[in-house]
Amino acid sequence: MLGILDWGIGGISIYKLIKERRPEVSLVYFSDTGVTPYGKMSRVELVSRLNAVIGFLGSKGVTHLVIGCNAASTAIPFIDPQGLKIEGVIDPAVEMTARLKPERLGLIGGRRTVVSGVYRRAFAQRGIAVKQRIAQPLSGLIESGDVSSPKLRQEAGHILRPLRNCSHVLLACTHYPAIANILSDLVSAETKFIDPASGVLNATSKWKIGSHGPDVLITTGDAEAMKRSADRAFGVKIGKVLKVNRIE
Structure with missing residues (x-):
């Protein structure tokens, strides 16, 4: 299963493009607005948080992950992929x-x-x-x-x-x-x-990922705010968003 990780809704631009070009792919989108913005964390804090989220997504069946955040992508050389195939932006x-x-x-x-x-x-x-x-x-x-x-x-x-x-x-x-x-x-x-976004799509185009059921959208922040902002910013109407308080 393919995952997209971002602090907020920015990665919805990548989500939207993937759904347009590869509609058969099942996606897990993870928004982490319940914690300090990734760009404001120290490197140690950011790497620790990303490792925790990667572990959580792996437990949900994610095998391939796009880190759809530039701030988080700067930390890719330091994270533990934990068996996942990872591409940043x-x-x-x-x-x-x-x-x-x-x-x-x-x-x-x-x-x-x-x-x-x-x-x-x-x-x-x-x-x-x-x-x-x-x-x-x-x-x-x-x-x-x-x-x-x-x-x-x-x-x-x-x-x-x-x-x-x-x-x-x-x-x-x-x-x-x-x-x-x-x-x-x-x-x-x-x-x-x-x-x-199109460069990310091209970079991941050879990943063999199929359908594993409906998309799952998860946030550590405000689920309703995520839905409103995704619609206003990218015209993407999100259905149910799962709110999680802890990912350990």
Whole structure:
């Protein structure tokens, strides 16, 4: 069974694409909003939490896992896969971006993702310079279901101003595709945004995963808030969400 792990609803963008392209695949989606945001945890805390969640998902029958969170993906080299096949979002994002041969590459992401330098190093190895901007407020606003408020537009405008003339801008947070229409209005008409979701799909396309019954959606946070935000941000209508308080 295929699992998708994210702190919040950002990974729903990947969930949506997989359901469109591989509808036969059964999915377990795990949202961890009941704990501190992954981007604010120390590395030790993050690795410990991810290991606990991976163990929990393995006990639910997950054999293949997409970590649909850039902050969490920075910790993949340090986690224990516990027998699961794991793919993050960073490597697929770098590969699909490099294939586009961007002339002037920009990137927006959360603080942990940008400060880690993981994208800068990966692109430098391919001879690509990248101009990065921390876009921390955006994911929180989108997580709350806000995809169009004046505050969101103001924050996005401030973040993107130095990148407005980039040929490409990589969306290094899975929340950001939810506001792609707003972001497009804030850059030049020639700027193209890169959504890593299709890169993740390509990277996992050879995984042999079949149907094991209906999808299961789990959260450690507010189940009703998750359903509302997934609908507002990505147009995905979620049915029942299982709330869990402990995963040990």
